[in-house]
Amino acid sequence: MNKKTKIIILISLCILIAIIGIYFLFPKGSNTQNIYVQKVSTIIGSSNTENRYSGVVESSETVDINSDGNKSITEMYVEAGQKVRKGDKLFSYDTTEASNSIAQKKLDIEAQNNEIAAQNNTIEDYKAELNRGADKVEIQARINDASYAIRQAQNTIKATQTEIDQLNKQIKNSTVLSTIDGIIKEVNKDGGTDESGNKKPLVSITQTSDFRVKGSISEMGSISEGTNVIVRSRINEDQIYKGTVTKVETEPQSNSNNNVYGNDSNESASKYPFYVTLDNNKGLKLGQHVYIEVDNGQSTKKKGIWLDASFIVSDDNGNSYVWVSEKGKLTKRKVELGKTDEETSTTKIKSGLSEDDYIAWADNTYKEGMKTTTEYQTETDGDANAS
Template sequence: MSKKKKIIIAVIIAILAIAIIVGIVVAVKMNGKSAAADSGVYAQKVSDVMYSSGTVDKYSGVVEAADSLDIKTDAEKTVKDILVAEGDEVQVGTPLFTYDTDELSAKRDSAALELEGLNNTLSGYDAQITQLTNEKKSASKDQQLDYTLQIQQVQTQQKQTQYDIASKQAEIAKYDESINNATVTSTMVGMVKKINENQSADQSDSAFMTIISTGDYRVKGTIDEQSYYYSGLSEGMSVIVRSRVDDTKTWMGTISKVDTENPQKDNNNGYYSDDSSTETASKYNFYIQLASSEDMLLGQHVFIEPDYGQSEIKEGIWIDESYIVQDDGDAYVWVMNSKNKLEKRTVELGDYDADLAMYEIKSGLSEDDYIVWASDDLYEGEAAQTWEEYLENGGGDEMIDDGMFDTSVDDEMLYDTEGGSFDEEGMTDEGMVDDGSMDDGAVDDGSAEAEVQ
């Protein structure tokens, strides 16, 4: 073999060797990337999960006036002039509307004429009794009994007329009062919410005008009957009212009433039904008395959650008990080490908060460590990663354009002010918000829900 051929063969072998090495390196990297993306163990930084509890249920609520005034009209009177409009602010004594007094004046004049006639009749009876009494004195014994009966008869008529006069005087006094008070005024500081100008005869029992107090708010929450059974909500319970647009903005309050005697009504005879089944459930309102309503807006929708102390920042490291495994008196957590592998880390437990189901970690864990939610299928040496790494490694690509999000959803499906199907922030149709505690295969029975808007 010539020297030239040997050189060519050597070059070819070198090229093939380089290609094989590059292929192996690429395959290893791709396999590592694929393995990382396929890993189902995700670790979270301790500082991110401290004080975070997924077991607190949230309910929907709306800010409303703490007090309101319903003003009904007198069925015997006609409204002449309305002096305010919806949205107007009123003070105590502000004129709201006036009655037509022309008809009242006419009735008062007619009653006065009738009273005059009754007084004349009474005077006639007085004169008649005087005359009969005088005639009786000069009458024979046989005629005196007859005069006595006549006098008693006139006296009876006299008493009836006196009663009629008193009744007529009371009627006139009522007309006078109505005429003098033809202008109806507000008895509270507030805002005119509604005016029923076209009130019909069959609406005579409803309010003609409604005034709501301003600056003094309460929160009205909603809960379905199944959720209420397991919720533990009761009068006097402390709650946290949380803004829907800024969950760091909160107000403290107390449940003042749970109105289970007046279920909300719709077109299903007072019951709400799920279209996917034939089962129906009543929904009830409950009310929150606020310690302060500063920065609240009338009509604002909020979240309501029982106050178990979750708003108080504890000193030290506190984590949910679901991260901790206790075995024969020892406690450990699953930590992702520097090699992205799981290892057991023994920790020293401190105090336990039963309301929040959280433990204090006195030693063995730092805020910079990454831990994994404990489960029976974890093992030491198992690959783990953060969620950010999962995405960087290509994880989640299979979720894109797979038809999951092709269904068009209109505004009514996403947001229902009456507590219907779904609304923003994960509202369910059971009057509660899924705040994440329903994951890992848990069945959503409506016990874990929020407008809340």
């Protein structure tokens, strides 16, 4: 065998070895795409976590009380953080000036009454002169002048009495009372302005008898006014409250510490506050942190495994199966179906699947032997580690 023939044989052997290697590394039916699978217990136990948002319990109402700039405050009865009930005293205005003014006005009324008495005496004198034969035209003119002076004095007395009544009302209302049950949010006796440059209220009260929940959603979210939601305690997720989204802000909040989950997890997206009115708030506390979920009926737990229709495939022979991950490879497994809940579009799996299995959404392009992963991938993601 000559040298040229040996080289040809050697090259042929290398090509054959490479082909065999590729066959074993990438067997028939394999695919470089990793199929995303989820644990069954996760799917049926918290099927709504992809639409879960963080929230905080806050007051439905905040009452701001501004001071009268023309009055000075003599005493504050409350401080920030203090609980108050409707009718409790908040602060009092100085009534010294009003009291002094009332005293002066009473003297003015007394002077006007004296003027009226004097004018009445003058009129009696004029009438006596008429009886003695004085000029009737001249005397009548003087009586008319005196009567006019009396009417002026009477009008002055009425106006002054009205001013006294108003001052008495000021004194009576000089102590400002709380109009709601709540907690004093802030007291600004020295004035000042907020971050927007608006004048701060003298006293701000946060209502404690009625709560709402504030959440935030990104531009990619699916919350809108009228959406029915479930509010879930972070400490005990079985403690739930039902409510309705009553408002979604159109302007994004500047800074938000709320963590958003699932479809709303893009930290760079703008966050828009939304508000939930609760059917009841018994057991909730002001400032408590909660989860907010779109209400898809997940609060009603069913026994057994109930899968969404998107996981189940039926063939032409009437058999049903799901795609299951076994040792990191996709396998088609036959399952026995039970009842279907039309409201939630879920079907009970009677046999063939356990809560510890990992399954994929149904797709007619899947083939057995495909690699699986528990890390969700987009088209631009790199290969993930197979499960």
